[in-house]
Amino acid sequence: MEIITALIVLAIIALVCAIILTVAATFFAVKENEKVVAVRDCLPGANCGACGYSGCDGYAKALGEGECDNPSLCIPGGDGVAKEIGEIMGLTAGDVVEKVAYVACNGSCQPDNRKFVYDGIKSCVAANLNYSGDSMCTYACLGYGDCIAVCPRDAITINPEKCIAEIDPKKCIGCGLCAKTCPNHIIHLVNDTSRVIVKCSSHDKGAVTRKACSNGCIGCMKCQKTCPEGAIKVENNLAVIDYDKCTGCGACHEVCPVKCIHLENLICGAHFE
Amino acid sequence: MLKELIYIILVGVFANNYVLQQTTGICPFLGVSKKIDQASGMGLAVTFVMLVATAVTYPIQKYVLEAFNLEYLQTIVFILVIAALVQFVEIVLKKFIPALYKSLGVYLPLITTNCAVLGIAIDNLSFDYVTNFGTAMVSSFGVGLGFLFAMMLFAGVRSRIENCPSPKSVQGLPVTLIAASIVSLAFYGFAGVIDGLLGMN
Numbered sequence: 010m011e012i013i014t015a016l017i018v019l020a021i022i023a024l025v026c027a028i029i030l031t032v033a034a035t036f037f038a039v040k041e042n043e044k045v046v047a048v049r050d051c052l053p054g055a056n057c058g059a060c061g062y063s064g065c066d067g068y069a070k071a072l073g074e075g076e077c078d079n080p081s082l083c084i085p086g087g088d089g090v091a092k093e094i095g096e097i098m099g100l101t102a103g104d105v106v107e108k109v110a111y112v113a114c115n116g117s118c119q120p121d122n123r124k125f126v127y128d129g130i131k132s133c134v135a136a137n138l139n140y141s142g143d144s145m146c147t148y149a150c151l152g153y154g155d156c157i158a159v160c161p162r163d164a165i166t167i168n169p170e171k172c173i174a175e176i177d178p179k180k181c182i183g184c185g186l187c188a189k190t191c192p193n194h195i196i197h198l199v200n201d202t203s204r205v206i207v208k209c210s211s212h213d214k215g216a217v218t219r220k221a222c223s224n225g226c227i228g229c230m231k232c233q234k235t236c237p238e239g240a241i242k243v244e245n246n247l248a249v250i251d252y253d254k255c256t257g258c259g260a261c262h263e264v265c266p267v268k269c270i271h272l273e274n275l276i277c278g279a280h281f282e
Numbered sequence: 283m284l285k286e287l288i289y290i291i292l293v294g295v296f297a298n299n300y301v302l303q304q305t306t307g308i309c310p311f312l313g314v315s316k317k318i319d320q321a322s323g324m325g326l327a328v329t330f331v332m333l334v335a336t337a338v339t340y341p342i343q344k345y346v347l348e349a350f351n352l353e354y355l356q357t358i359v360f361i362l363v364i365a366a367l368v369q370f371v372e373i374v375l376k377k378f379i380p381a382l383y384k385s386l387g388v389y390l391p392l393i394t395t396n397c398a399v400l401g402i403a404i405d406n407l408s409f410d411y412v413t414n415f416g417t418a419m420v421s422s423f424g425v426g427l428g429f430l431f432a433m434m435l436f437a438g439v440r441s442r443i444e445n446c447p448s449p450k451s452v453q454g455l456p457v458t459l460i461a462a463s464i465v466s467l468a469f470y471g472f473a474g475v476i477d478g479l480l481g482m483n
Binding site: 011014015018019022023026027029030033034037038039130131132 | 342346347350351352355358359362363366367369370373374376377378380445447
């Protein structure tokens with residue numbers, strides 16, 4: 010007899026719960042915007058924030074609700090995603106310029122040539138608080154890997170010989186999180202069509218740079234004089250490339266006496282997916 | 283009366299902390315305590331669910347189970363009711379308070395059958411100081427605050443650990459467990475303090 014009472018009581022409680030849940034689910038149902046869901050599905054889901062919104066959900070919501078009418082903001086997704094979003098939203102997708110990050114440091118001042126022995130927390134931000142870090146050059150990559158910690162695609166490694174961060178362009182999705190994190194601001198984003206990069210960030214005068222590092226830009230202006238397009242200029246003792254004019258001919262790379270101008274193939278990971 | 287309520291809350295937070303002394307709710311305690319904002323979100327969600335769970339399970343115990351002499355069904359009924367309740371709360375929050383849903387939403391499914399939530403719902407029926415519905419609610423609130431407190435405290439401890447070099451053999455979870463046991467030991471210092479402080483013994 011007792012077991013029947015138990016069964017009945019339990020069944021009634023379960024039934025009441027079920028009824029309440031069913032009623033709640035029908036009456037309080039939230040109509041989700043179909044377009045938002047569709048757009049969210051074709052975004053890559055890296056939540057990197059390169060589009061300027063708070064993650065992929067934020068961008069999908071902005072697009073779906075008409076706050077934003079540019080489907081080409083997703084840099085990791087590239088042209089493919091922009092086209093898909095364009096089809097869903099009925100917008101014309103512009104050409105997405107894939108970006109790639111690079112570390113503007115040659116790292117020849119590392120690792121035997123340090124100002125002092127840094128024994129604190131293994132983090133670039135912390136190291137940078139002590140006299141701009143332990144490396145001889147104040148503009149150098151400190152090599153404690155703050156950028157590695159934020160990279161969503163594990164594209165960054167520390168080169169053990171040079172003790173500087175290196176970014177694998179095949180894995181890089183161009184989100185720019187590393188560039189925002191680097192306390193020395195030596196990680197830059199360039200279009201992945203660029204071929205020439207200056208791997209130095211030192212604004213010190215030539216002699217000072219030379220003391221710390223054998224591969225640093227000494228501001229000799231040779232590249233500026235050689236460039237047939239006038240695309241490279243030395244500003245504040247550092248060669249800066251104007252990528253609108255640069256054709257990637259490599260003339261500057263040839264003449265650079267310290268070899269801090271590199272020719273590299275920066276075709277980024279988005280093109281391989 | 284007020285003194286009694288303060289006593290119940292203080293006991294829940296310090297002397298009878300559910301995470302650190304009862305070792306319930308360890309899963310979220312270790313899983314979501316990496317960052318302080320996530321830890322506080324989880325703590326708030328647990329406090330909220332504990333309150334709602336007690337509000338429903340206490341009357342069910344008193345007016346349904348005890349009336350039919352079915353106290354032995356306590357565990358299964360409480361799990362059933364709490365799980366349904368959390369689902370209900372999730373639906374209602376999503377509809378009416380989307381902002382709160384966004385901040386608590388990801389944690390709610392995690393705690394539907396959390397043992398700290400079930401634990402307080404059952405323990406409330408056996409505590410000496412829980413005499414009626416009101417004190418049961420206050421007791422749940424105190425225990426929830428204790429959970430929140432332990433989560434936030436431990437999030438701070440963990441962020442310190444991450445920046446310290448620890449021996450390779452204990453890196454990761456082992457050193458976290460060691461730290462948790464030390465924090466837990468520290469909390470045993472509170473045993474008896476609350477009673478003496480308020481002259482309740």
